[in-house]
Amino acid sequence: MEIVWIVLAVAALVGIFLWATYNGLVALNTRVDEAWSDITIQLKRRADLIPNLIETVKGYATHERELFENVTKARAATVSPDVLSSPGKAAKAEGDLQNTLKSLFMVAEAYPQLQANQNFLALQQELTDTEDKIMASRRFYNGGVRELNIKIKQFPQVLFVSGLGFTAREFFEVADAAAIQEPPQVKF
Numbered sequence: 001m002e003i004v005w006i007v008l009a010v011a012a013l014v015g016i017f018l019w020a021t022y023n024g025l026v027a028l029n030t031r032v033d034e035a036w037s038d039i040t041i042q043l044k045r046r047a048d049l050i051p052n053l054i055e056t057v058k059g060y061a062t063h064e065r066e067l068f069e070n071v072t073k074a075r076a077a078t079v080s081p082d083v084l085s086s087p088g089k090a091a092k093a094e095g096d097l098q099n100t101l102k103s104l105f106m107v108a109e110a111y112p113q114l115q116a117n118q119n120f121l122a123l124q125q126e127l128t129d130t131e132d133k134i135m136a137s138r139r140f141y142n143g144g145v146r147e148l149n150i151k152i153k154q155f156p157q158v159l160f161v162s163g164l165g166f167t168a169r170e171f172f173e174v175a176d177a178a179a180i181q182e183p184p185q186v187k188f
Helices: 002-058 065-078 087-108 118-153
Strands: none
Touching: 002 065, 002 087, 002 118, 065 087
């Protein structure tokens, strides 16, 4: 009879452990999904600002057609569903957009009237604010991914979590870190 009680106690402990582990992984996975959603919202917000910025600069720098096309293509890439489905793809698109925005602001520096334009200055401020929010969202996302990946890879969870449908998530790291070492200059 004592053996039955011991077996039941061990089974209960294993059940409680599995229940707690599963619920913890669900919570972490949901937190990572929420953080990714925050990133996509900020990327969309920035993508919505860029056409206004381009139109403002276009009024002053009409001969920079190729630059405007490059910025438009890079902007479109950052919000395409294919890119937003993967942190790796989003990171590459981010690097490309950062490079084209640097070029746009370098062109804008050549036009003093543009530098004094209130609409342009307001757009720059909004873009700077959005870039800060994107960085904060990335940190929050990567922190959640770190916690989830650690929990998935720890023993004894590593033995059974893949059977529960949990897999390690990808960090949002920029593919070409050198391309974004310095954010676009938005001060004049």
